[in-house]
Amino acid sequence: MARTDRPERVAVLSLHTSPVAQPGTGDAGGMNVYILQTARQMASRGVEVEIFTRATSSKDAAAFEAAPGVLIRNIAAGPFEGLDKHDLPTQLCAFAAGVLREEARHEPGYYDVIHSHYWLSGQVGWLARDRWRVPLVHTAHTLAAVKNASLAVGDKPESASREIGEKQVVEEADRLTANTIDEAKSLIEVYGADPDKIDVVAPGADLSVFKPGDRARARAALGVDAGEIVVTFVGRIQPLKAPDVLISAAAELHRREPALPLRILIVGGPSGTGLERPDSLIRLAASLGISSLVTFLPPQPPERLAEVYRASDLVAVPSYSESFGLVAIEAQACGTPVVAADVGGLGVAVRGGETGVLVPSHDPLEWATAIGSLLTNDRLRARMATNAPKHAQNFSWEHTADALLDTYQRAAQHFGGVIAQAVDGERPSGEFSPRRPRGVWRLRRQGVKSL
Structure with a gap:
């Protein structure tokens, strides 16, 4: 116009x-x-x-x-x-x-x-x-x-x-x-x-950067094994963003499905009240016995972050509050389904059942069920991966x-x-x-x- x-x-x-x-x-x-x-x-x-x-x-x-x-x-x-x-x-x-x-x-x-x-x-x-x-x-x-x-x-x-x-x-x-x-x-x-x-x-989202790409190449660039199932958190490490919910859910999922080749990526740095205990997630993973399943990466520039999304099978956004949730849009733009807390703007950023799953609580047991239902259903996950970039095109x-x-x-x-x-x-x-x-x-x- x-x-x-x-x-x-x-x-x-x-x-x-x-x-x-x-x-x-x-x-x-x-x-x-x-x-x-x-x-x-x-x-x-x-x-x-x-x-x-x-x-x-x-x-x-x-x-x-x-x-x-x-x-x-x-x-x-x-x-x-x-x-x-x-x-x-x-x-x-x-x-x-x-x-x-x-x-x-x-x-x-x-x-x-x-x-x-x-x-x-x-x-x-x-x-x-x-x-x-x-x-x-x-x-x-x-x-x-x-x-x-x-x-x-x-x-x-x-x-x-x-x-x-x-x-x-x-x-x-x-x-x-x-x-x-x-x-x-x-x-x-x-x-x-x-x-x-x-x-x-x-x-x-910058749709010229965040777009579908070669998953195998992205995994090779990050050093992720081709056979691993990758669930990723991207954001500031603080209670508000709830990365601990993902780690606790991963421990429960590993207990239920010990043969599942799970890899959890945590991408970000301490912020806010998270600065008071910057090693809290490392300690949590150790206490739950899943340190070997969790990889920590520092914050990434946009091009590298797009590779992180492409390398992932799912991206988790378990925040307690989000006015929107840019991570969810960026991940979907790269063709990766999202599991998100059903709070704030995440209900707009993610189309529940079509491009991902909206979880109504922060209970790790419920999160383990939601994540597991997608990781063990290749057909559903593939359909969501196809729908996700189409949905992200509405947000530029x-x-x-x-x-x-x-x-x-x-x-x-x-x-x-x-x-x-x-x-x-x-x-x-x-x-x-x-x-x-x-x-x-x-x-x-x-x-x-x-x-």
Whole structure:
């Protein structure tokens, strides 16, 4: 569809993790992939994207181009290393100052829209929105209240201050995006969001990288025996992602079917509360007597990760909470069925019975049954492997970027309406004072020079 009123430049805020960080360790995960991939897609459509993130090393360049039309700005805010995610609220002022100072170097109206990711960035985006007089779009990615409602055993709940902060951003944003309808319902029911300002925008996968390929070659590259049956976990090693459920299920499956040539791949690094016991999975496998069946790999770059998926017979996503589940889409795009917990967006990412199995609990016994039913049914698994890439084709970053650009337009329309009210002397209580609509490209194209 032809678009004649796109923004010219978008300011993207990602305070707590850089979009170029390696997913699968630290605080880097699906959100990092989302930000960088959608930025690349928008840049390919002629929209310049500047991503503001927090510098985590003195060696970080103040600014660099991550892709043509995509600029990363590293803002100094707090110590470069050793700052826990839960301490980042202490650096909101420093990060906000760096963002505002950058905009002040340019002529008014330099940025057309702000897109904040995660609640910390939303707090800064809210301030920048009022200062720059441009619309704010916010994507939460995860919600504290939803995570707290389904905690893993022994995991720590998200703080009340985060829930309060999220609610503030939900109220202030001109537009919200949710990964799924279920997430949109949570925004409405738990956070009191206005349903009329929510767009459901599904994430995607890089389908040029994640696609079916030669399984034998992939296995040879990873050093996996041709005769082994491989079940893989990909993600951060922390209670929320529940890799322990897979290991416990594997032990039970091995007890039931000792002749099954099982190989469990765990791909990722410790993160969050998982940093408190970085060797917990190794100890768990040893205590269950299956150390010889479990292989640990560090986080992998995209091309190598695609080989991991192709080498696998199944990919397991046993998370306690997922707003979507990019791993599930990436695996299916490579032709690998998925066994996933029936939580959050995983019910959208996986078509139960067609491209994989959705497990209604985190009981290792039930997981052993679900995994075993697929591993011992070659015909069913082959059918799912055929269906999986077809399903994944519905989720691409091209689709995501197009939907975001539509959201930006809606945000501008709403924002322009607020300013029009202000000009007519009907400014709603709590709105900013009337000024030139800096960055509202729809109004600029209509010839509005000043207000």
